[in-house]
Amino acid sequence: MCNIISCSHIYKTYGDLPVLKGIDLKIKSGEVVAIVGPSGAGKTTLLQILGTLDSPDKHEKSHLEIERINIQKMNAAQMASFRNQYLGFIFQFHELLPEFTALENVCMPGWIANKNDSELKKKATSLLDQMGLSSRIHHKPQELSGGEQQRVAVARALINDPKVIFADEPSGNLDSQNAKALHETFFQLRDQIGCTFVIVTHNDALANMADRKILLKDGNID
DSSP, rough: OEEEEEEEEEEEETTEEEEEEEEEEETTTTTTEEEEETTTSSSHHHHHHTTTOOOOOOOOOOEEEEEEEEEEGGOHHHHHHHHHEEEEEEEETTTOOOSSSSHHHHHHHHHHHTOOHHHHHHEEEHHHHHHTTOTTTTOOOSSSHHHHHHHHHHOOOOOOOOTTEESSSSSTTTHHHHHHHHHHHHHHHHHOOEEEEEEOOOOOHHHSSEEEEEEEETTTEE
16 A cells, blocks of 8 residues: 655744654554553644644754655645645544534535535535434434534545545544444445545554554654
């Protein structure tokens, strides 16, 4: 398998606080990778940089490639388009829009990409059905349980057929039963569609299921 993500010499400093201290990392296509480590180690910062949501410090040797595309040569508009087309995101707190239904939340990245509305809704409905939410598609987030909200977030992450899904503590707010179901969903999706998952987690069960664990400690890969 080829590398879908490749980075080297990734540094990040906030004020006088160095958070990442020269990260070198390669992730293969179709791999499920868990980034683990103590709080404050820089896990979320690394995830956000790999997911193009944040930028590393300027450094002469710094390099980040996704799908063999040099991310650091893009301007803001190009990066936003790339992110929408190639990447999906699942957050701990779902980040669903409260005024929209489950179906509309799932459609949102597709609308941003100007995809055909009827085809998009058909696909979103299919994804929600796959997540066991066919009877909940017209419910708003406040009418859904935590586990249901997170499954809507997974469907939303999948709507544009991303190459990589970045998940930040995706089961952090779920009970053990819902967390286990969510974790199993990730691996089913990887097997079905070949999507790469990069997951920041404190959940040992999820980390131990992953193809590879990356331990981040004091801003470095241990």
